[in-house]
Amino acid sequence: MNAPLLVFFVLATMAVLGALNLILQRHPIHSALSLIVVMVALAGLYLLMGAEFVAAVQIIVYGGAIMVLFVFVIMLLNAGVEEHTNASKLAGIAGVPLAVALMGFLAAAVARSTDTVQAAAQTGAVAPTKALANLLFQGFVYPFELTSFLILVAILGAIVLAQREKA
Amino acid sequence: MVPTHYYLILSAVLFGLGVVAFVFKRNIITIFMSIELMLNAVNLAFVAFSQALNKLDGQVFVLFVIVVAAAEAAVGLGIIILIARNRQSLNVERVDLLKL
Amino acid sequence: MIDFLAQHADILITLVKIALLLFIVLTVNAYLTWFERKVVAHMQSRWGPHRVGPHGLLQPLADGAKFLLKEDPTPAGVDKFTYYLAPLMALALALTSIAIIPFGPDPLRIFGRDVYLGIVDLNIGLLALFAITALSVYGVALAGWSSNSKYPLLGGLRSSAQMVSYELALTMSVVGVLLSAGSFSLRDIIGAQASPRLGVFGWNIFPQILGFLCFFVAAVAETNRVPFDLPEAESELVAGFHTEYASFKFAMFFIAEYTSMITVSCLCSIMFFGGWLSPFPASWTFTHFLPSAILIPFGLWVIWDGIRYETIFGRIILPGLGTVITALGALLVVFPAVNEFIQGPFWLLSKIFVFLFVYVWMRGTLPRFRYDQLMSFGWKLLLPVSLANAVITASWILVRGGQ
Numbered sequence: 001m002n003a004p005l006l007v008f009f010v011l012a013t014m015a016v017l018g019a020l021n022l023i024l025q026r027h028p029i030h031s032a033l034s035l036i037v038v039m040v041a042l043a044g045l046y047l048l049m050g051a052e053f054v055a056a057v058q059i060i061v062y063g064g065a066i067m068v069l070f071v072f073v074i075m076l077l078n079a080g081v082e083e084h085t086n087a088s089k090l091a092g093i094a095g096v097p098l099a100v101a102l103m104g105f106l107a108a109a110v111a112r113s114t115d116t117v118q119a120a121a122q123t124g125a126v127a128p129t130k131a132l133a134n135l136l137f138q139g140f141v142y143p144f145e146l147t148s149f150l151i152l153v154a155i156l157g158a159i160v161l162a163q164r165e166k167a
Numbered sequence: 168m169v170p171t172h173y174y175l176i177l178s179a180v181l182f183g184l185g186v187v188a189f190v191f192k193r194n195i196i197t198i199f200m201s202i203e204l205m206l207n208a209v210n211l212a213f214v215a216f217s218q219a220l221n222k223l224d225g226q227v228f229v230l231f232v233i234v235v236a237a238a239e240a241a242v243g244l245g246i247i248i249l250i251a252r253n254r255q256s257l258n259v260e261r262v263d264l265l266k267l
Numbered sequence: 268m269i270d271f272l273a274q275h276a277d278i279l280i281t282l283v284k285i286a287l288l289l290f291i292v293l294t295v296n297a298y299l300t301w302f303e304r305k306v307v308a309h310m311q312s313r314w315g316p317h318r319v320g321p322h323g324l325l326q327p328l329a330d331g332a333k334f335l336l337k338e339d340p341t342p343a344g345v346d347k348f349t350y351y352l353a354p355l356m357a358l359a360l361a362l363t364s365i366a367i368i369p370f371g372p373d374p375l376r377i378f379g380r381d382v383y384l385g386i387v388d389l390n391i392g393l394l395a396l397f398a399i400t401a402l403s404v405y406g407v408a409l410a411g412w413s414s415n416s417k418y419p420l421l422g423g424l425r426s427s428a429q430m431v432s433y434e435l436a437l438t439m440s441v442v443g444v445l446l447s448a449g450s451f452s453l454r455d456i457i458g459a460q461a462s463p464r465l466g467v468f469g470w471n472i473f474p475q476i477l478g479f480l481c482f483f484v485a486a487v488a489e490t491n492r493v494p495f496d497l498p499e500a501e502s503e504l505v506a507g508f509h510t511e512y513a514s515f516k517f518a519m520f521f522i523a524e525y526t527s528m529i530t531v532s533c534l535c536s537i538m539f540f541g542g543w544l545s546p547f548p549a550s551w552t553f554t555h556f557l558p559s560a561i562l563i564p565f566g567l568w569v570i571w572d573g574i575r576y577e578t579i580f581g582r583i584i585l586p587g588l589g590t591v592i593t594a595l596g597a598l599l600v601v602f603p604a605v606n607e608f609i610q611g612p613f614w615l616l617s618k619i620f621v622f623l624f625v626y627v628w629m630r631g632t633l634p635r636f637r638y639d640q641l642m643s644f645g646w647k648l649l650l651p652v653s654l655a656n657a658v659i660t661a662s663w664i665l666v667r668g669g670q
Contacts, residue, residue, distance in 0.1 A: 008169045012177045019184040019204060028196045028257075029349060029412070035200050036405070038181070042207055043398075045177075048169070049218045054226050056394040058210075061233050064401025066203065066240045068408065068431060073244045074196055075412045075424065077251045095191060103183030110175040129391070129451065135223050136230065147234045154238035161245030 007048055015041040028079045032070050039063045053129045174215035181208035195247050195257050199240075206236050276380065284386050285366070292365050296525045297327035303627045310631040321573065321581030337514035342415060345511070349413035354512065354519035357406030361523040364399045364530045367392045369454050371611040372543055384612065392453045393445065396534065397438055400489060404430045406523065407491075407498075411508035423508035425638055426491060426498035432645040433488035433495075439653035440481035443660035444471050444538045457542035466548050470541040475660070479539045481653040486531040488645065490524060492626060494633040495641055532622035533615075540618050543611035555606060558613045562596030 188201035217225025308315030316323030411423010462469030573585025
């Protein structure tokens with residue numbers, strides 16, 4: 001049990017507990033806070049894998065902008081505690097075993113295929129931001145320009161949707 | 168070092184939990200958050216493979232996924248605000264006007 | 268026991284550094300409040316705190332005691348978890364950002380190990396600081412919402428919208444600095460400004476003056492200080508997002524705000540003013556006596572002022588304090604090795620002090636922005652200017668044939 005493995009288990013437990021808390025909490029603001037915990041745990045895992053730029057972008061964009069949007073909308077819409085209806089109780093009783101089965105199947109499939117994924121190439125090296133930037137702006141420049149267009153479309157869409165009707 | 172399949176199992180578990188939350192929760196905003204959880208699980212798998220194969224393409228793709236998730240969150244939350252204004256409720260069971 | 272210490276020496280040294288830095292930052296916070304009250308008071312032709320100890324020096328202790336002992340009411344109907352989480356989050360994030368800042372170039376040699384001043388030097392140091400700034404929006408937004416009251420909700424929403432808007436301008440305005448340094452690490456940024464040919468003109472303030480102005484204005488807006496403190500000012504919206512917070516939780520928000528002021532001052536000095544580099548050329552070695560030249564006369568003046576002070580307590584404490592300061596100054600003259608070591612931290616601390624003074628000066632002088640003026644300033648003026656700065660810097664580097 002060396003240090004990286006210990007850090008992995010701590011962060012993985014944090015992520016799974018956060019995801020479970022998202023399901024079990026009744027008020028959406030508490031679910032949002034659990035999701036922020038999951039994102040910070042995942043950023044820690046990216047740092048453990050040496051992807052430092054992706055970890056920083058994850059916290060800045062996902063944790064600091066997207067989740068802030070969620071929290072704002074929950075506050076503005078005054079979302080209350082969820083109600084339990086008949087349909088949700090039925091879904092809970094019938095569905096939880098199925099969900100556990102799905103996760104178990106996925107995990108077993110992954111664990112059984114360890115020979116196809118080479119673990120030998122892990123040098124523990126840290127991905128330099130310069131190399132990432134070179135790849136992004138030279139190899140992937142066309143998708144990059146397309147995503148900037150996508151963001152423009154999303155901004156226009158959000159403005160049009162959230163406008164009040166001009167009486 | 169941490170074996171790659173540990174990260175992949177964690178990614179599968181998080182994805183499964185996202186699916187569970189998507190199917191069982193009744194609040195629109197919580198359902199939307201479970202979509203973000205699923206996207207995060209996929210990001211983790213991408214970075215794990217990028218480290219295993221020692222190429223940076225996985226991390227570039229993660230950046231694109233984050234950008235697309237941001238755009239989707241902005242528009243999706245706009246739609247949610249409109250639904251809340253029109254139906255006065257955030258429960259998905261109330262948004263059933265197209266039902267037979 | 269000794270070999271346990273020797274094996275885990277790295278972790279132990281880091282823990283000791285963290286404890287020491289925490290203690291220093293909290294003390295500096297407390298005396299920053301004293302400094303602010305004194306300076307603003309003197310700008311307004313009055314004295315400020317001067318009763319609680321000689322020259323009011325024990326006022327922070329009195330304030331601390333008040334915060335700890337006051338009644339701490341929790342309003343009815345608050346969301347308990349979020350209500351208690353918000354000040355904790357604000358404080359934890361503000362204190363974490365101090366860990367990334369380097370305080371000196373040379374390491375200390377202790378027990379045969381090199382101990383660098385500064386807890387950690389991340390490869391992505393600056394980006395990590397922006398990540399922490401991005402997360403601190405939650406402290407404000409959750410505090411406003413969980414208080415179950417209209418004024419804090421409005422104040423919290425306004426304040427977090429302001430912070431999110433100015434975060435963009437903040438990040439874009441340092442792109443010029445990052446392009447010229449070629450790295451996110453704060454030590455490398457200072458290293459890139461150390462040019463023996465240009466001396467003080469190699470500092471980033473000269474090519475990046477526009478970037479510095481954008482960064483400073485955006486950072487003042489991020490920390491919710493005057494002139495951008497509409498969401499938390501005393502005469503507007505009651506007290507904004509921390510209305511319903513009482514003694515110790517309010518103190519946590521207070522400490523978080525002053526700590527982020529200190530962090531912003533550190534960043535300004537490191538990124539634009541050369542950090543620990545001296546403005547004088549390296550050949551002027553007589554300038555190495557500047558710390559002693561400041562400390563010794565200041566210590567003597569404190570002794571002279573203390574001898575004639577009004578209260579008996581002041582007549583004992585102040586000469587003692589003055590003797591300590593004079594002894595420190597004399598120590599630097601007697602031990603040149605210590606003097607050489609202290610040069611870097613001395614210059615960095617002086618620059619941080621100057622920026623903190625500018626912060627306090629703005630508090631005493633400027634009126635505050637109205638909220639719509641604030642938002643249009645951030646989006647319509649500051650963001651385009653910082654983008655233009657990034658584009659101009661990038662084109663300049665491209666034309667000059669950099670990497």
